[in-house]
Every structure is written in C-alpha cells, then in structure tokens.
Amino acid sequence: MMGSPLAGKLYMQVQYDLQRRISSGEFKPEEMLPTEEQLCREYGVSRITVRRAVDGLVADLFVVRRQGVGTFAAGVSHALQSVRLRAYLEDILALDRHLRFQLLGIDTQVASERVAERLRLTKTAHVAHESTIVLLNDQPFMVGEGFFPADLVHAIEPEDFTGHEQPTERILNRAGLRIAYGEQNITATAISKDFAAHLDLKPGTPVLSVERLYFDDRGTPIAFITGVFHPERYQLTADIVPRGGAAPQIVPLSKDRK
Incomplete structure (x- = not known):
C-alpha cells in the first residue's frame, strides 16, 4: 500500500x-x-x-x-447517522460454559427472499436450516435460526449443538469453512407467537431482534443467523471513545468530586 x-x-x-x-x-x-x-x-x-x-x-x-x-x-x-459499534469475532464465537443449545429442528428449504438477499443467493436456491433455543444458566436466553447455503453446507448434525461451543462455527468448520469476519444488526420488535412460547413470554412482548451475517476470507456470505433475545437477560454495553482512540482509564471519584 x-x-x-x-x-x-x-x-x-x-x-x-x-x-x-x-x-x-x-x-x-x-x-x-x-x-x-x-x-x-x-x-x-x-x-x-x-x-x-x-x-x-x-x-x-x-x-x-x-x-x-x-x-x-x-x-x-x-x-449524521454514522454511529456503529464494533465487536471482536473471537468474543462472539468464544466458548461460554454458561450457555447451552437446545436444538428444535433441522431441515433443507428454499431460501426466503430475505435470506436469499443476505446470502446473495438466487430466489430458488436452497439453504440448510436449523432452529435453536439458547439457554443462559439453564434459562431461555435467545431463540434463533441459522441459514447456510446448501451448496456449501450439505448437512447439519445434532452433534453440532452439544457442549458449549457455538454451533454456527462447528457447522461451518465441519464443512471446511472458516469465519473471517461478520456484521450484526440489532433492532426492536414484538415477539411472534411461536418464539414467545420458547422464551416464556407473551406474544407481542417488546424484544431485541438480531441478524448476524458471517463471511469467509473471500467476502462470501456463509451463514445468516437470526433470533430474538429475552428482554430481561440481554445487555449491550459499549465504550465510547474518540475514533482510533483507546478507552480512558477509569479513576474512582474522590469525596471532593462527588
């Protein structure tokens, strides 16, 4: 350069x-x-x-x-809208022993318009699909779905959801694919009847909805993850610093400054 x-x-x-x-x-x-x-x-x-x-x-x-x-x-x-948070891939995919994954179902289906758009697929393309409940300390934390191009991921196995490792990474690794980077969007929504039952919530309860798209090192989308979080069990915290700067040292307030 x-x-x-x-x-x-x-x-x-x-x-x-x-x-x-x-x-x-x-x-x-x-x-x-x-x-x-x-x-x-x-x-x-x-x-x-x-x-x-x-x-x-x-x-x-x-x-x-x-x-x-x-x-x-x-x-x-x-x-004027250029406020964007960044997260480390290693933290998103880190093994967390407080999390467990309860598989709801596996199938292969024609990609919906939204899924096809995000994975850059044709309208008739198929995707490998899974739906999962994520448990945090054995309480329902998130219910979500994963979509993978069927020409890249030929099968999803129940074994991908055992243990505390992220199933998405296990599914992709088994297919010979590696996540290089990703992007995530979180928005507010009202939970649907189907998802509400899994999180022990009433339909229409306000929740946070997430869409996460993963790419390989060639910039090809390889996984699209969607889901909703339980509103009482999810918290997003961000440091606000100058662009290119580091987080300031936090010093306890003295009595004179309280």
Whole structure:
C-alpha cells in the first residue's frame, strides 16, 4: 500500500485512508468514488482488500452503493447517522460454559427472499436450516435460526449443538469453512407467537431482534443467523471513545468530586 502510517490489517488501512479523504472533502457529498479497479491500482492491493474496505465504509455510512452505477460519498443525511459499534469475532464465537443449545429442528428449504438477499443467493436456491433455543444458566436466553447455503453446507448434525461451543462455527468448520469476519444488526420488535412460547413470554412482548451475517476470507456470505433475545437477560454495553482512540482509564471519584 502507498506509504500509509496507519497500523492494522491492510483493508483497514485502505478503509481509514478513504474515510480521511471523504472527511477532508477530497470526495464531496454525492461524488462517485474511483472504481474498485482504480482503487486497487492506487493502493497497490487486491480487489478483495478494496471490497472489504468499501464494505466497512458502507457499514459506517461514509459511502452509499448504487446498484449498477457505483459507490458515492454519503450526503450529510447519511453521515449524521454514522454511529456503529464494533465487536471482536473471537468474543462472539468464544466458548461460554454458561450457555447451552437446545436444538428444535433441522431441515433443507428454499431460501426466503430475505435470506436469499443476505446470502446473495438466487430466489430458488436452497439453504440448510436449523432452529435453536439458547439457554443462559439453564434459562431461555435467545431463540434463533441459522441459514447456510446448501451448496456449501450439505448437512447439519445434532452433534453440532452439544457442549458449549457455538454451533454456527462447528457447522461451518465441519464443512471446511472458516469465519473471517461478520456484521450484526440489532433492532426492536414484538415477539411472534411461536418464539414467545420458547422464551416464556407473551406474544407481542417488546424484544431485541438480531441478524448476524458471517463471511469467509473471500467476502462470501456463509451463514445468516437470526433470533430474538429475552428482554430481561440481554445487555449491550459499549465504550465510547474518540475514533482510533483507546478507552480512558477509569479513576474512582474522590469525596471532593462527588
């Protein structure tokens, strides 16, 4: 990559440099960015690296993709919403002995429109599907579903849900696939009748809904996970620090400052 002082993975260096150029006004709001091929030449990196960098800019709302046209610097209305939390993949997939997984069912089905869109499949493509209850300290914590492209994951086994390891990772590893990175969206919703029964809630109770999409190192979607959390057993905490900064040291308040 051309003389960048930024540390971190190569795609992050490209992402942050493009972000700097957008923030500085080099690319004006609604102005089209160079093509992937042009960015590859400019930064001396692969197309996969550029694609991951631009994916990060899209996720952080610095740029907007327009199908069949190109990628554009976001306008003010987009940039004002650029609050996004980050999590470590290793933490998401970590073995947790407080969790157990209760398998509800396994099948192969035609992908719904939403699943096909997220996994970049055709409308008639099939997916391997599982539904699961996640127990936290033996109490219902989450009920969810996992969808995997059937041409990549040929079978899901009940053994994938034994123990405390994340079933998604076990399913993919058995298929010879490795999670390189992912993205997650959490929204508020009202729980459906079917899911409510599994979490001991009344239908229509407000809950948090999660969608998690995992990619391999080529940027191919390999798993789409959806679910809802029990509202009294899920908490999301985030440190708020300057971009590129570290969390400040927490010092107890003295009596004079209370």
